[in-house]
Amino acid sequence: MMKKMSTAPTMKDVAREAGVALGTVSKVVNGLPVGENYRIRVEAAIEKLDYQVNSYAQGLKSSRTYSIAVLLPNTFNPFFADLAYQLNLALQKRRYKMLLCCTAFNPTEEQEYINMVRQNKVDGIIGLTYNPDLVVEPDTPYVTIDRYMGPGIPCVASDNYAGGQMAAEKLADLGCRKVAFLRIGSSLTNEPNKRRSGFENGCLARQLDYEMKILDDGDPFDGFVDFLKEHFHNGKLDFDGLFCVTDNLAFQIMKVLESMGVKVPEDVQIIGFDGARMFGDGRYVCSTIVQPADAIAEMCVELVLMNNAALRPPLVCLPVSYAYGGTTLDAPQAPFPVR
Amino acid sequence: MMKKMSTAPTMKDVAREAGVALGTVSKVVNGLPVGENYRIRVEAAIEKLDYQVNSYAQGLKSSRTYSIAVLLPNTFNPFFADLAYQLNLALQKRRYKMLLCCTAFNPTEEQEYINMVRQNKVDGIIGLTYNPDLVVEPDTPYVTIDRYMGPGIPCVASDNYAGGQMAAEKLADLGCRKVAFLRIGSSLTNEPNKRRSGFENGCLARQLDYEMKILDDGDPFDGFVDFLKEHFHNGKLDFDGLFCVTDNLAFQIMKVLESMGVKVPEDVQIIGFDGARMFGDGRYVCSTIVQPADAIAEMCVELVLMNNAALRPPLVCLPVSYAYGGTTLDAPQAPFPVR
DNA sequence: TTCGTTTCGTGAAACGTTTCATGAAATTTC
DNA sequence: GAAATTTCATGAAACGTTTCACGAAACGAA
Numbered sequence: 001m002m003k004k005m006s007t008a009p010t011m012k013d014v015a016r017e018a019g020v021a022l023g024t025v026s027k028v029v030n031g032l033p034v035g036e037n038y039r040i041r042v043e044a045a046i047e048k049l050d051y052q053v054n055s056y057a058q059g060l061k062s063s064r065t066y067s068i069a070v071l072l073p074n075t076f077n078p079f080f081a082d083l084a085y086q087l088n089l090a091l092q093k094r095r096y097k098m099l100l101c102c103t104a105f106n107p108t109e110e111q112e113y114i115n116m117v118r119q120n121k122v123d124g125i126i127g128l129t130y131n132p133d134l135v136v137e138p139d140t141p142y143v144t145i146d147r148y149m150g151p152g153i154p155c156v157a158s159d160n161y162a163g164g165q166m167a168a169e170k171l172a173d174l175g176c177r178k179v180a181f182l183r184i185g186s187s188l189t190n191e192p193n194k195r196r197s198g199f200e201n202g203c204l205a206r207q208l209d210y211e212m213k214i215l216d217d218g219d220p221f222d223g224f225v226d227f228l229k230e231h232f233h234n235g236k237l238d239f240d241g242l243f244c245v246t247d248n249l250a251f252q253i254m255k256v257l258e259s260m261g262v263k264v265p266e267d268v269q270i271i272g273f274d275g276a277r278m279f280g281d282g283r284y285v286c287s288t289i290v291q292p293a294d295a296i297a298e299m300c301v302e303l304v305l306m307n308n309a310a311l312r313p314p315l316v317c318l319p320v321s322y323a324y325g326g327t328t329l330d331a332p333q334a335p336f337p338v339r
Numbered sequence: 340m341m342k343k344m345s346t347a348p349t350m351k352d353v354a355r356e357a358g359v360a361l362g363t364v365s366k367v368v369n370g371l372p373v374g375e376n377y378r379i380r381v382e383a384a385i386e387k388l389d390y391q392v393n394s395y396a397q398g399l400k401s402s403r404t405y406s407i408a409v410l411l412p413n414t415f416n417p418f419f420a421d422l423a424y425q426l427n428l429a430l431q432k433r434r435y436k437m438l439l440c441c442t443a444f445n446p447t448e449e450q451e452y453i454n455m456v457r458q459n460k461v462d463g464i465i466g467l468t469y470n471p472d473l474v475v476e477p478d479t480p481y482v483t484i485d486r487y488m489g490p491g492i493p494c495v496a497s498d499n500y501a502g503g504q505m506a507a508e509k510l511a512d513l514g515c516r517k518v519a520f521l522r523i524g525s526s527l528t529n530e531p532n533k534r535r536s537g538f539e540n541g542c543l544a545r546q547l548d549y550e551m552k553i554l555d556d557g558d559p560f561d562g563f564v565d566f567l568k569e570h571f572h573n574g575k576l577d578f579d580g581l582f583c584v585t586d587n588l589a590f591q592i593m594k595v596l597e598s599m600g601v602k603v604p605e606d607v608q609i610i611g612f613d614g615a616r617m618f619g620d621g622r623y624v625c626s627t628i629v630q631p632a633d634a635i636a637e638m639c640v641e642l643v644l645m646n647n648a649a650l651r652p653p654l655v656c657l658p659v660s661y662a663y664g665g666t667t668l669d670a671p672q673a674p675f676p677v678r
Numbered sequence: 679t680t681c682g683t684t685t686c687g688t689g690a691a692a693c694g695t696t697t698c699a700t701g702a703a704a705t706t707t708c
Numbered sequence: 709g710a711a712a713t714t715t716c717a718t719g720a721a722a723c724g725t726t727t728c729a730c731g732a733a734a735c736g737a738a
Binding site: 363399 | 685686687688689690692693694695
Binding site: 010011012022023026029030053054055056057058059060061062 | 693694695696697698
């Protein structure tokens with residue numbers, strides 16, 4: 001008798017092979033209580049046939065797909081890359097799959113991805129998005145990173161206020177007298193905005209002279225160049241410390257300063273935000289307030305998979321820390337850490 | 340009469356609403372030829388009910404899931420991050436979803452992911468893996484990056500040989516007389532190995548004195564430190580040029596050189612491989628041979644979705660280019676490109 | 679007008695699971 | 709030892725699609 005070869009084995013095949021009913025195989029596969037002798041026979045058959053459950057059939061019947069969609073602007077910003085990696089890790093630990101969607105900060109793209117995963121019946125969505133009025137299926141668990149979107153939608157963020165404060169204090173400790181805060185980004189009322197008030201508060205507490213330069217979403221980057229030039233006299237910058245709202249911005253600003261002939265950190269010290277590193281375990285791009293990407297990821301996954309929606313907290317803030325990255329005058333412990 | 344609210348609308352609901360048969364709705368959804376007046380009624384009903392196809396039911400019936408699994412070691416190596424981003428882009432363009440799996444270079448993890456996506460019936464797999472004997476479902480299209488695994492499995496890579504040669508020529512052009520090639524990594528017969536022979540060939544052609552230091556998989560990184568120390572006399576390195584097999588390695592080596600007091604690029608010029616950049620549009624981590632991540636991604640997607648398996652080429656090599664990144668003595672066009 | 683042909687909408691069957699009412703077998707109870 | 713109760717394997721129904729044999733309607737030919 002010919003064995004059918006072309007198609008993958010199904011539960012029915014396993015049931016036939018083991019001489020049991022379909023439902024019994026289902027129970028074994030799902031770890032439900034089954035008589036010992038039955039379990040053994042079914043497991044043997046599964047082994048023999050190299051049976052794999054069809055998660056599409058599972059998903060159709062049970063509406064549990066064991067997959068989570070993750071929306072991020074991109075993967076090449078080291079902070080987003082870190083998040084993607086840690087989210088993948090946290091999901092994998094729970095046997096969940098990650099559907100990664102890069103939105104390029106594009107609100108339309110964001111909505112399209114949401115619609116797409118709606119069709120895909122993912123079990124939940126974790127999103128770091130920039131569309132202030134995303135329409136999300138109300139019965140799909142949704143967790144945001146850094147965007148507070150309402151009481152029903154948990155937001156996981158680092159302690160941005162404390163981070164801003166920490167930056168001010170660090171700059172003060174490092175001997176700065178006149179500092180500036182640079183921000184580019186959305187006008188959304190998002191969590192990272194608290195970096196500004198934390199910084200402001202820190203400056204006041206330490207009696208630091210400070211200025212703010214805040215660009216709106218569409219504004220050209222040149223706004224910063226102009227700002228720096230306005231504060232550049234006789235070959236010297238007015239500031240001896242800068243706090244940039246992200247490491248990415250700090251990096252861009254450093255290029256500007258370089259072209260102006262301003263030395264970092266000798267002439268001006270710079271602290272960024274995020275904790276962007278070069279190759280994961282490499283050194284930091286700049287001195288920075290580090291966001292705990294691993295804890296953020298773990299928390300997002302925990303919340304999105306939480307079965308009792310009522311228990312989901314509206315906002316979770318996780319602790320940040322400072323790290324030396326070469327753009328400040330504090331010497332690192334080991335001058336040049338190898339590996 | 341009560342409308343059912345709890346569940347999402349199905350094709351049956353659309354059919355009822357539009358007063359047509361189930362099969363007609365299916366045709367409209369899939370863009371198959373349907374009478375104009377029917378199409379209009381169905382489309383109106385879809386609009387009205389906000390109907391979304393259930394891709395799990397689709398996947399079950401048709402075995403087409405419109406999803407591709409992507410296996411990468413991680414996302415925080417900028418080159419892998421770039422690949423992930425470009426793959427997402429290329430897949431999105433074709434309305435495919437990307438299942439991202441980070442394997443951490445772990446062969447077991449790699450196999451587990453393959454098994455996992457087997458259950459998920461993805462339409463194909465794109466993998467940059469390190470397990471020499473991965474077991475892949477023979478009927479799932481599989482495309483590798485950088486690993487030639489046999490005639491049936493297409494491999495997409497950059498022109499590693501030409502890249503190695505290019506590195507040697509560039510170093511020669513830059514005035515180097517004695518150079519070294521540093522490699523750490525798998526003993527697999529993978530495409531990147533050709534960087535060595537290309538480099539060797541280039542050195543011979545340009546009569547460059549060269550040495551090789553090649554570490555195997557498990558070998559400790561200290562092997563390089565020792566090698567460099569052996570070639571370090573009276574505060575000077577024997578070499579005036581180094582070619583590192585990846586930007587990541589170049590980065591590590593630079594840390595070692597820094598701790599030895601060797602100046603880059605004044606004392607020794609360094610060329611890496613990959614084209615790792617800081618924030619996507621930022622500057623390169625080091626002078627480097629750039630792999631065309633966008634073209635690689637596009638080609639992988641093209642091949643993995645190709646319906647005629649017989650036409651899949653076994654190996655595709657894509658052109659590389661050189662880019663200045665601060666670790667060589669060639670001045671960039673604009674000294675400090677802002678933005 | 680009539681028969682042959684083409685066009686195209688119809689709806690049942692099938693995809694591979696989960697779930698649950700059913701009843702046989704095992705166990706407990708008096 | 710018989711009746712009551714519990715345990716647990718069974719297999720049919722259902723999930724929401726795609727596919728395809730079927731036949732009604734429309735059309736063209738003689």
